[in-house]
Amino acid sequence: MAQRASIVPPEIAGWFAGRGWRVRRHQAEMLAASDAGHHAMLVADTGAGKTLAGFLPTLAAFCSSRGAPPGDGIHTLYVSPLKALAHDVQRNLVTPVEEMGLPIRVETRSGDTPSDRKRRQREKPPHVLLTTPESLSLLLSYPESFTLFASLRRVVIDEVHAFATGKRGDLLALALSRLQAIAPRMQRAALSATVANPQGFREWLAPWGDIDSVALVEGEEGAPPEVEILLPIEERVPWGGHAGRWAIPQLYQAIRQNRTTLVFTNTRFLAEYIFQMLWEVNEDTLPIGIHHGSLSKEARRKVEGAMARGELRALVATASLDLGVDWGDIDLVVQMGAPKGSSRLLQRIGRANHRLDQPSRAILVPGNRFEFLEATAAKDAVDEGQRDGEDFRPGGLDVLAQHVMACACAAPFNEEELLREVRSTLAYAWVDAAVWERVLAFVATGGYALKAYDKFRRIVRTSDGSWRLAHPEHAARHRLNAGIIVDSEMLDVRFRNGRSLGKVEERFAASLTPGDTFQFAGLNLEVERIKDMELTVRASSKAAMIPSYGGQRLPLTTHLATRVRQMLVDRAGWARFPDDVREWLEVQDWRSQMPGPETLLVETFPHARKHYAVFYTFIGWNANQSLGMLITKRMEDRGLMPLGFNANDYCLAVWSLKPIPDPAPLLSPDILQDEFVEWVQNSHLLRRAFREVAVIGGLVERQHPGKRKTGKQVTFSTDLIYDVLRKYEPDHVLLEAAWADARVLMTDIGRLGDLLDKASDQLLHVELERVSPLAVPVMTLIGRERLPEGAADDVLLLEAEGLAAEAMRVEETASIEGD
Incomplete structure (x- = not known):
C-alpha cells in the first residue's frame, strides 16, 4: 500500500x-x-x-x-x-x-x-x-x-x-x-x-x-489494560451467590478515589440491586446514576447527557452501554459478577479512558468461587490478547421472507436475479432452488395450508414471470411491521379462579409443560396450562421440580469455559489463588476428582435424606437448564423419583428420592432425538419461537394504522396459525425456522450435543459419602426462590456455611498432604 x-x-x-x-x-x-x-x-x-x-x-x-x-x-x-x-x-x-x-x-x-x-x-x-x-x-x-x-x-x-x-x-x-x-x-x-x-x-x-x-x-497496539480482581479484605471469597454484595464498601471507596466509575452488571435486576446498595453507603451523596434497557428513553438520555458533561461520579449499567458513547472522563470500569467472555470484558474495559496510548483500568468483582476462577480466566485471556465470539450460522428463513417482501414493495422482481443476490451473502449461500421456491410460496400465499385466505396473499406472479405486490396496501403494512427485534413478553401467573400471583419471563414459562412444578411467590405450583400469555397453576403438595426461574442471562463462552477447566487441573497454578480458594480445590482434588477439559465429571452423594447428582458440564446456564429438564424426565421414566434440579453456568445439580446408580444412560445422545423433540413439541417453547418468526416473516402483523396489537392478541393469532400448520403443513417454512430458533437460540443445542457426545466415552462417575467442595456453589442456590426479598442472602449464607463445613471436613486420620 x-x-x-x-x-x-x-x-x-x-x-x-x-x-x-x-x-x-x-x-x-x-x-x-x-x-x-x-x-x-x-x-x-x-x-x-x-x-x-x-x-x-x-x-x-x-x-x-x-x-x-x-x-x-x-x-x-x-x-x-x-x-x-x-x-x-x-x-x-x-x-x-x-x-x-x-x-x-x-x-x-x-x-x-x-x-x-x-x-x-x-x-x-x-x-x-x-x-x-x-x-x-x-x-x-x-x-x-x-x-x-x-x-x-x-x-x-x-x-x-x-x-x-x-x-x-x-x-x-x-x-x-x-x-x-x-x-x-x-x-x-x-x-x-x-x-x-x-x-x-x-x-x-x-x-x-x-x-x-x-x-x-x-490497528496499532495500545497500552495494555490494567485488570484487577477484587477480593474480600477480611472475609473469604463467597461460596455462592453472584451479586457481589460483599464488595459494596470497597466499591464505594473506589468510586470516591476516581473521577468517574462505570459499573457493569450482567442483568437489569442486578443493576437495580447494586445501585440501591451503593446509595445505602453513599454517605458523601455522590451523584450516582443507573442505565438499562427497561428505563424510559427520556431517563436514559438524561443519564447519558449527565455522563457526557462529567456530572456523575458513577454509573451502574447493563449491556445497554457495552457499545457506549465516547466518554473520555471515565477512568475506572467495574465488572460486577463474572464477565462471561473475554471479548465482552475487553469491550467493557475499553469504556475507560477511551484513549489508545493510556491503559484502561478495570476491577472484576466475583460473586462466588467459580466466578473467581472465571474472572481469573478472563483476566488471563485479556492479558494474552485472546478474544472469543459467536460462530456464524445459516441465515433465518423468516428474515429472508421479510427481505423478499421489502424487495417486492420497491418494485417487481425477477426471482432468479433476486436469488443470485441472496446467495451472494455468507448467511444465505446455502439456499437452493427448492428452499427458495418454498420461501416465495410462503410470501405469496402463506403456504399450502393458508393459501385459501386472501389476507396471506401478498405477492403474485405477473405474465412476464416476475413477482409484484398483490395490492399496493401491502407496502404500507410491511413498512409498519417490518423489523427483527420482537419484544420479550411477561406471562401472568394465575390460579384457575383468576387470582394473580405475579409475572414470570416468557423464556422461563416457555420451557414448562403441564404437570411441571416450580416455586414462585413462596408456593409450590403445578402448571395446568399455558395459553394467551397466561400461566395457569394450582397449589401443589409435590416438591418443586424447578426451583429457579431466573431471567435471561449472558451465556458463558466456550473459550472461557475451556480456560476454567484447564485451571482446575493445573495444580501448580493454584499457588496464585487466595488461600481459601486454593484449599477449596485441594480438598476437592483429595476427596473426589477435578473436571478437566477431557472429562465429564458426575458426582453422586446423599444429603438431607435425598440423593444428589452433580454434572460438571461448563456449557452455560441455558444449556444446563435444558439438560435438567431432559434428565429429570428420563429419571421419571426409570422410576428414580426426581424431585428437582438447579443449574449455574458450570454445573447441574439434580436431586431425587432414589440414588442414580449409573448416570451414563441419562446422558446418551439419543436424548436429543427422543426426549428433546417431545419436550419442545409439548412445551410452550416452539410456540414462542413460532410467534417470533411469524412476526418477523410478516405472517402476523403487530401494527395497524393508529393502534398496536397487545402481546396477548399477537399470541392468540400465532397460536391459531401454529395449530393449523402443525396439523396440515408440518413442513411449513416458518415451522422450520421456529425449530431452528428453538434448537440453537433457546437451548444452546450445539454445546449440549457436544457434551452428550463426550459423555459416551469420557464420563467419570465418582460416588461420594457427602457433598463435595466443588458442589457447594450450586447447592447453595437450591431454595433461593422460597425466601422473601432481603432474607435470601442471610439465610443462604448460613446454609452455605453448613454445606461448606460438611464438604471441607477432613477426618483426623487423614490429611490432604498425606494422601
Whole structure:
C-alpha cells in the first residue's frame, strides 16, 4: 500500500496536526484500501479512532485537493447496532467536517426520526446517512431506493461483532447484497474491537464470500489494560451467590478515589440491586446514576447527557452501554459478577479512558468461587490478547421472507436475479432452488395450508414471470411491521379462579409443560396450562421440580469455559489463588476428582435424606437448564423419583428420592432425538419461537394504522396459525425456522450435543459419602426462590456455611498432604 503521507489529503493531515494528533497507521491503511478499490475489515482496540478510520475515505473524497467533490445523493451509509451510537457518531463526525470546511451533510435515520424528516431524506438525501439495519431495510422497500442509492460509494458497519452473527446480521447482509446490485462500485467496511475470528467476519462482509476482496487492517497496539480482581479484605471469597454484595464498601471507596466509575452488571435486576446498595453507603451523596434497557428513553438520555458533561461520579449499567458513547472522563470500569467472555470484558474495559496510548483500568468483582476462577480466566485471556465470539450460522428463513417482501414493495422482481443476490451473502449461500421456491410460496400465499385466505396473499406472479405486490396496501403494512427485534413478553401467573400471583419471563414459562412444578411467590405450583400469555397453576403438595426461574442471562463462552477447566487441573497454578480458594480445590482434588477439559465429571452423594447428582458440564446456564429438564424426565421414566434440579453456568445439580446408580444412560445422545423433540413439541417453547418468526416473516402483523396489537392478541393469532400448520403443513417454512430458533437460540443445542457426545466415552462417575467442595456453589442456590426479598442472602449464607463445613471436613486420620 502507498505510504501514509502520499495518500492522506493535506486538509485531513492539517486538521490532525492542528489537534496535536497524528494519522495512525490503521487509519491510513483504511484509506489506502479504499483507494485501491478494496472492501476492508478493521480490528482495532477501543480508543484507536476506528470510527474516524472508517470515515476517512469519505472525508478524503470531499477534499478539494482530490478534485471535484461528489455531487448530491447518499455517498456513505453508516450502520450501527444502536440508535444512540449513531447519534453520538453524528456529533463526533460533524466537528471535523465543519473544521475542515468540507461540503458534507450528515444526518441520522432511525425509528425515532420524525416522519416528515424521513420523507425529506428520501427526496433530498444527505451525503452521509447514519442508520440501523432495520431502518436501512425499510429504505430499500421504497421505489425511490434505486435512485436514492445509485450514488452510494461506501457502507461503514460499526461494532460489527455485536450483530453480524444474529438475525440483525442476516437482515444487514441481505441489504448489502441489494445495495451492491444497485451500486456495483460500493465499498464495504466493517469495524470492531473484539473480533475473535477476523477471517470469518471478512467472509461475512465480502460479496460471494470472496475473502480476498476484503483487506484486513489491524490497528496499532495500545497500552495494555490494567485488570484487577477484587477480593474480600477480611472475609473469604463467597461460596455462592453472584451479586457481589460483599464488595459494596470497597466499591464505594473506589468510586470516591476516581473521577468517574462505570459499573457493569450482567442483568437489569442486578443493576437495580447494586445501585440501591451503593446509595445505602453513599454517605458523601455522590451523584450516582443507573442505565438499562427497561428505563424510559427520556431517563436514559438524561443519564447519558449527565455522563457526557462529567456530572456523575458513577454509573451502574447493563449491556445497554457495552457499545457506549465516547466518554473520555471515565477512568475506572467495574465488572460486577463474572464477565462471561473475554471479548465482552475487553469491550467493557475499553469504556475507560477511551484513549489508545493510556491503559484502561478495570476491577472484576466475583460473586462466588467459580466466578473467581472465571474472572481469573478472563483476566488471563485479556492479558494474552485472546478474544472469543459467536460462530456464524445459516441465515433465518423468516428474515429472508421479510427481505423478499421489502424487495417486492420497491418494485417487481425477477426471482432468479433476486436469488443470485441472496446467495451472494455468507448467511444465505446455502439456499437452493427448492428452499427458495418454498420461501416465495410462503410470501405469496402463506403456504399450502393458508393459501385459501386472501389476507396471506401478498405477492403474485405477473405474465412476464416476475413477482409484484398483490395490492399496493401491502407496502404500507410491511413498512409498519417490518423489523427483527420482537419484544420479550411477561406471562401472568394465575390460579384457575383468576387470582394473580405475579409475572414470570416468557423464556422461563416457555420451557414448562403441564404437570411441571416450580416455586414462585413462596408456593409450590403445578402448571395446568399455558395459553394467551397466561400461566395457569394450582397449589401443589409435590416438591418443586424447578426451583429457579431466573431471567435471561449472558451465556458463558466456550473459550472461557475451556480456560476454567484447564485451571482446575493445573495444580501448580493454584499457588496464585487466595488461600481459601486454593484449599477449596485441594480438598476437592483429595476427596473426589477435578473436571478437566477431557472429562465429564458426575458426582453422586446423599444429603438431607435425598440423593444428589452433580454434572460438571461448563456449557452455560441455558444449556444446563435444558439438560435438567431432559434428565429429570428420563429419571421419571426409570422410576428414580426426581424431585428437582438447579443449574449455574458450570454445573447441574439434580436431586431425587432414589440414588442414580449409573448416570451414563441419562446422558446418551439419543436424548436429543427422543426426549428433546417431545419436550419442545409439548412445551410452550416452539410456540414462542413460532410467534417470533411469524412476526418477523410478516405472517402476523403487530401494527395497524393508529393502534398496536397487545402481546396477548399477537399470541392468540400465532397460536391459531401454529395449530393449523402443525396439523396440515408440518413442513411449513416458518415451522422450520421456529425449530431452528428453538434448537440453537433457546437451548444452546450445539454445546449440549457436544457434551452428550463426550459423555459416551469420557464420563467419570465418582460416588461420594457427602457433598463435595466443588458442589457447594450450586447447592447453595437450591431454595433461593422460597425466601422473601432481603432474607435470601442471610439465610443462604448460613446454609452455605453448613454445606461448606460438611464438604471441607477432613477426618483426623487423614490429611490432604498425606494422601
